Amino acid sequence: MFIPKRLSLARHRRRLTAKALAGLAGLAVDTISRLENGVNEPDDATVERLAHALGFPVGFFVSDDPEVIDTSAVSFRSFSKMSARERDAALAAGALGLELSNWVEDRFSLPEPNLIDLSYETDPEAAANMLRQYWGLGEKPIGHLIALLETHGARVFSLSENTASVNAFSFWRDGKPYIFLNNFKTSESSNFDLAHELGHLVMHKHGDPKGARSTEREADGFASAFLMPARDVRSRMPRPVTINVVLAAKARWRVSAMAMAYRLRALSVISEWQYKSLCIELTKRGFRTGEPGGIERETSPIWRKVLTQLWSERVTKDEIARDLNLPVDELEGLIWNLAAVGQRPDRVNTPPRLEAM
């Protein structure tokens, strides 16, 4: 049976208006809206045309009702910078990610969620300290943030949105925390985005009663404190704080140079004047727009394990995509483009079936 919501989902994912899709599929605009609203039931030929135009398998449109992510249930960073089309496309990726997540949980047992509810806490610095304490992290820098979050039960997916206006979003679903992280920006910025979403998950679990501006500020404050604990930063920073000191420090705490400088200012380790001159120098050296000599991008250890295990059972990524009725590129986009996982060096010239994994 044709599922109208799946047509909207695929169309949003492809960033198409109903009119654009109608043009691609050679159908009338009215037909698209009637199908999406469930007024008409399409014949097989129409479903084929839509599937072809959208680049989704026919099976995608005749499956169960899709998971739908409600905009209001999602904490978006810089929500306002995003166009409605970008937002809908990202939310559609989230919906596909939930289907993928359910598929994995039917086959593997993933870590149980182990986050605490800190919604009563209004000070992000204190919230970050409490979560660090709860997870027994002390005040050391975090080596691999995605691994840490996954160990504590967060389901972390990648977004392959080719735009800087989509950073990340997160939400709770059936008692499980989900984070979708765009990997368009530098690894350091992505790490900060990840910690920012973690802040939303623990501090804003019950929505946003205070209005978006303060929750965004709180999540940023949480990220900053969680990644760069005050006591550790104060005791570890050599004085005077020169630009080279900042560059060494940002590598230690795995954050951007700008985030490091901002933190030093916030902790009064440097003065406003020092902060400003550091920013000027960092901008000159390209740290406003990028992260020269940055850290390697983190990917998901859980997905690496899952893919390796499946590969050892001769289950390829193409087969997972087929099982889920997803285009392979959509699957890859959600799982960190871990295309080469499961290939041993001695198996470089593997048959196509194995290479696909």
Ligand SMILES: [Zn+2]
């Ligand atoms: Zn946010």
